[in-house]
Amino acid sequence: xxxxxxxxxxxxxxxxxxxxxxxxxxxxxxxxxxxxxxxxxxxxxxxxxxxxxxxxxxxxxxxxxxxxxxxxxxxxxxxxxxxxxxxxxxxxxxxxxxxxxxxxxxxxxxxxxxxxxxxxxxxxxxxxxxxxxxxxxxxxxxxxxxxxxxxxxxxxxxxxxxxxxxxxxxxxxxxxxxxxxx
Amino acid sequence: xxxxxxxxxxxxxxxxxxxxxxxxxxxxxxxxxxxxxxxxxxxxxxxxxxxxxxxxxxxxxxxxxxxxxxxxxxxxxxxxxxxxxxxxxxxxxxxxxxxxxxxxxxxxxxxxxxxxxxxxxxxxxxxxxxxxxxxxxxxxxxxxxxxxxxxxxxxxxxxxxxxxxxxxxxxxxxxxxxxxxxxxxxxxxxxxxxxxxxxxxxxxxxxxxxxxxxxxxxxxxxxxxxxxxxxxxxxxxxxxxxxxxxxxxxxxxx
Numbered sequence: 214x215x216x217x218x219x220x221x222x223x224x225x226x227x228x229x230x231x232x233x234x235x236x237x238x239x240x241x242x243x244x245x246x247x248x249x250x251x252x253x254x255x256x257x258x259x260x261x262x263x264x265x266x267x268x269x270x271x272x273x274x275x276x277x278x279x280x281x282x283x284x285x286x287x288x289x290x291x292x293x294x295x296x297x298x299x300x301x302x303x304x305x306x307x308x309x310x311x312x313x314x315x316x317x318x319x320x321x322x323x324x325x326x327x328x329x330x331x332x333x334x335x336x337x338x339x340x341x342x343x344x345x346x347x348x349x350x351x352x353x354x355x356x357x358x359x360x361x362x363x364x365x366x367x368x369x370x371x372x373x374x375x376x377x378x379x380x381x382x383x384x385x386x387x388x389x390x391x392x393x394x395x
Numbered sequence: 396x397x398x399x400x401x402x403x404x405x406x407x408x409x410x411x412x413x414x415x416x417x418x419x420x421x422x423x424x425x426x427x428x429x430x431x432x433x434x435x436x437x438x439x440x441x442x443x444x445x446x447x448x449x450x451x452x453x454x455x456x457x458x459x460x461x462x463x464x465x466x467x468x469x470x471x472x473x474x475x476x477x478x479x480x481x482x483x484x485x486x487x488x489x490x491x492x493x494x495x496x497x498x499x500x501x502x503x504x505x506x507x508x509x510x511x512x513x514x515x516x517x518x519x520x521x522x523x524x525x526x527x528x529x530x531x532x533x534x535x536x537x538x539x540x541x542x543x544x545x546x547x548x549x550x551x552x553x554x555x556x557x558x559x560x561x562x563x564x565x566x567x568x569x570x571x572x573x574x575x576x577x578x579x580x581x582x583x584x585x586x587x588x589x590x591x592x593x594x595x596x597x598x599x600x601x602x603x604x605x606x607x608x609x610x611x612x613x614x615x616x617x618x619x620x621x622x623x624x625x626x627x628x629x630x631x632x633x634x635x636x637x638x639x640x641x642x643x644x645x646x647x648x649x
Binding site for chain 2: 217
């Protein structure tokens with residue numbers, strides 16, 4: 214009985230370990246910590262596995278990994294986590310893209326190198342980074358992201374908008390130091 | 396759609412998350428507003444950039460074996476050098492001990508399910524669990540043409556779904572469950588104030604087995620086989636009405 218639970222757990226979780234590691238690596242920004250967090254998350258997941266049913270094992274796994282990451286961040290990198298009442302400010306968010314396509318910022322955007330993209334993503338706070346990773350790198354839908362971060366879809370949308378706006382500004386700064394303070 | 400709303404929906408638009416009506420409305424606005432047009436193009440460039448150049452970190456090859464080796468009951472095969480800090484090792488050790496302890500307390504239960512009264516106990520446990528966990532249905536619909544394809548697309552068999560509202564058994568919805576080591580369909584019916592779980596899975600024989608009923612700890616269970624499927628109905632409903640449901644289901648699936 215126990216062996217079959219282990220076997221079921223492994224076959225449910227294995228396909229999603231890559232996504233779990235990628236998310237943990239982006240949130241902890243460190244190889245070793247990412248591994249430790251994934252391992253701890255999988256121990257938690259195994260404990261709760263009896264209560265899991267439903268078709269979406271990926272969201273379930275990512276949710277546990279994400280929660281384990283944020284517990285870890287609160288202890289180890291408290292400044293990386295933004296108080297969630299920031300969402301209420303979202304209505305006043307600046308547009309992610311306000312200039313014209315000939316604007317130097319947009320031109321710079323088109324020329325951005327892969328490492329600059331990674332640096333820009335890494336530079337934003339974990340609260341916004343996680344929705345970008347889930348959406349753009351892992352390809353989750355808004356509904357799946359809402360499920361993983363346990364927030365309404367409106368929050369997913371405003372965090373994505375905020376994340377994109379910050380990534381764009383970071384890229385513009387990286388490529389055009391003269392306009393860096395904008 | 397106000398310009399402000401249109402601007403706010405651009406993100407959902409590039410993410411392909413808008414419904415058709417809002418999409419058409421937004422596209423009309425983008426055609427008319429150069430500012431919106433620029434913003435849309437810029438968002439697309441940005442999205443493209445992150446999707447194509449953003450990094451997906453590859454998990455180290457030893458991760459899966461490390462993670463699964465650390466599960467309770469497996470012999471610990473973890474390498475200590477991968478775990479920096481004694482306190483972290485202590486924390487993981489504590490968690491493992493807690494998990495192991497939890498396991499010891501449920502192992503006898505699992506064993507009893509495994510050998511004792513067999514499917515009846517398991518079916519009853521699943522029924523009680525579905526009521527306790529506030530997770531009665533994955534899909535709530537009284538429409539069998541909705542429930543059946545939903546279940547069929549998630550299982551390796553197509554469970555028969557019948558609407559018996561005219562007989563007083565209203566279809567509430569469907570759920571995926573896990574019994575006897577395999578995924579099964581759970582159909583949920585309501586009869587007056589009683590919830591009935593009907594578990595369906597492919598049976599090993601193709602014979603018809605007529606309705607049998609049991610009483611177990613205040614619950615009633617009815618079971619029959621039809622067209623290569625095993626049906627198990629369980630509820631706190633009285634045995635006569637539960638048997639009636641089972642007979643109706645059997646008559647409808649024959």
